[in-house]
Amino acid sequence: MSEYRFDSKVFLSPMAGITDRPLRQLTHSFGPGNIISEMVAVNAISRKNAKTYRIADVRDENYPVTVQLVGGEPELFADAIKLIEELGAAGIDINMGCPVKKIVNNNSGSYLMKDISRAAAIITQARKSTSLPLSVKFRKGWDNNHVNAVEFAKMCEDCGADWITVHGRTRSDMYSGCADWDIIASVKQAVHIPVVGNGDIDSPQKALAMMHNTNVDGVMVGRAALGRPWLITQIHNFLEQGVLPSSPTNDFIKEVMLKHLAGLKEYYGEHTAVSLARKYVCWYCKGLRNACRFREKFVLINDIKQAYNSIEEFFSTLEEEEKE
Numbered sequence: 388m389s390e391y392r393f394d395s396k397v398f399l400s401p402m403a404g405i406t407d408r409p410l411r412q413l414t415h416s417f418g419p420g421n422i423i424s425e426m427v428a429v430n431a432i433s434r435k436n437a438k439t440y441r442i443a444d445v446r447d448e449n450y451p452v453t454v455q456l457v458g459g460e461p462e463l464f465a466d467a468i469k470l471i472e473e474l475g476a477a478g479i480d481i482n483m484g485c486p487v488k489k490i491v492n493n494n495s496g497s498y499l500m501k502d503i504s505r506a507a508a509i510i511t512q513a514r515k516s517t518s519l520p521l522s523v524k525f526r527k528g529w530d531n532n533h534v535n536a537v538e539f540a541k542m543c544e545d546c547g548a549d550w551i552t553v554h555g556r557t558r559s560d561m562y563s564g565c566a567d568w569d570i571i572a573s574v575k576q577a578v579h580i581p582v583v584g585n586g587d588i589d590s591p592q593k594a595l596a597m598m599h600n601t602n603v604d605g606v607m608v609g610r611a612a613l614g615r616p617w618l619i620t621q622i623h624n625f626l627e628q629g630v631l632p633s634s635p636t637n638d639f640i641k642e643v644m645l646k647h648l649a650g651l652k653e654y655y656g657e658h659t660a661v662s663l664a665r666k667y668v669c670w671y672c673k674g675l676r677n678a679c680r681f682r683e684k685f686v687l688i689n690d691i692k693q694a695y696n697s698i699e700e701f702f703s704t705l706e707e708e709e710k711e
């Protein structure tokens with residue numbers, strides 16, 4: 388067993404296709420907050436698939452990254468974890484909550500909530516294979532007729548997990564409706580290992596409410612951090628010092644967007660950076676005046692210089708309009 392030792396109570400959720408190295412670096416640049424990678428497929432990493440290998444490689448990052456694994460074959464976890472350790476992981480998280488069909492059909496993700504003995508075999512194998520902090524992220528249950536988060540949490544603890552994250556939705560809920568925080572509170576009561584609560588936290592106040600209502604040890608934030616990577620540290624500061632953040636200025640948002648674009652370019656190269664930037668730009672501009680028109684233009688851009696110019700132009704027009 389390793390100790391659960393994190394410098395913050397706040398975690399950036401693992402999000403496939405999103406919490407890549409550029410976003411992790413950007414999030415870390417704002418200050419404290421724990422970072423989990425995108426999910427890494429165990430069978431692909433075991434085959435040394437080059438793309439997966441790159442996703443799992445966190446050696447160049449100067450902050451601890453917990454790497455999330457997803458897979459359904461217990462025997463593949465030993466080799467996968469060995470590789471992940473060599474690639475610089477500071478901790479291993481196992482995804483037992485992903486609702487996506489492709490993952491579920493592969494005996495992994497939230498499927499494992501229906502097959503608790505397979506889940507137990509995976510965690511036991513993982514525990515044997517690493518002395519790094521080991522965690523499991525799962526949901527409330529498969530559907531409302533199969534709510535087993537408490538039983539599942541106890542199994543994780545018995546098999547040697549150091550900490551767990553509970554997302555208060557079932558697999559059938561996908562991401563809809565409200566997360567059930569009561570189930571998170573029940574899990575917290577049932578186990579001795581630290582519990583991180585996840586679902587619908589979109590502000591420092593909501594994070595505090597989750598801590599109070601469920602007594603969890605930490606909180607994990609996903610969708611609300613899209614286009615607001617600074618939110619993780621804002622929540623940290625609020626939980627630690629009661630400091631409520633001021634709204635970000637347009638200048639601040641612009642600088643973050645430009646920095647993110649530069650990070651994407653460095654990691655993926657110009658062409659991929661521009662296409663990936665489209666989704667981020669849409670999130671960053673949410674709520675800004677004339678954002679719709681800007682988004683419509685931005686998604687047609689294929690060239691990095693044009694992308695930079697278009698961001699600059701959008702914000703200078705905003706500034707001029709605000710002066711009027």
Ligand SMILES: Cc1cc2nc3c(=O)[nH]c(=O)nc-3n(C[C@H](O)[C@H](O)[C@H](O)COP(=O)(O)O)c2cc1C
Nearest residue numbers: 400401402403426482524554586587588608609610
């Ligand atoms: C686009 C997207 C990708 C996600 N990818 C993963 C993933 O790779 N692993 C995982 O455990 N959860 C994944 N999740 C789930 C989130 O980590 C989180 O549990 C969920 O969004 C609920 O938290 P929230 O209400 O703060 O968004 C993903 C969610 C989204 C929206």
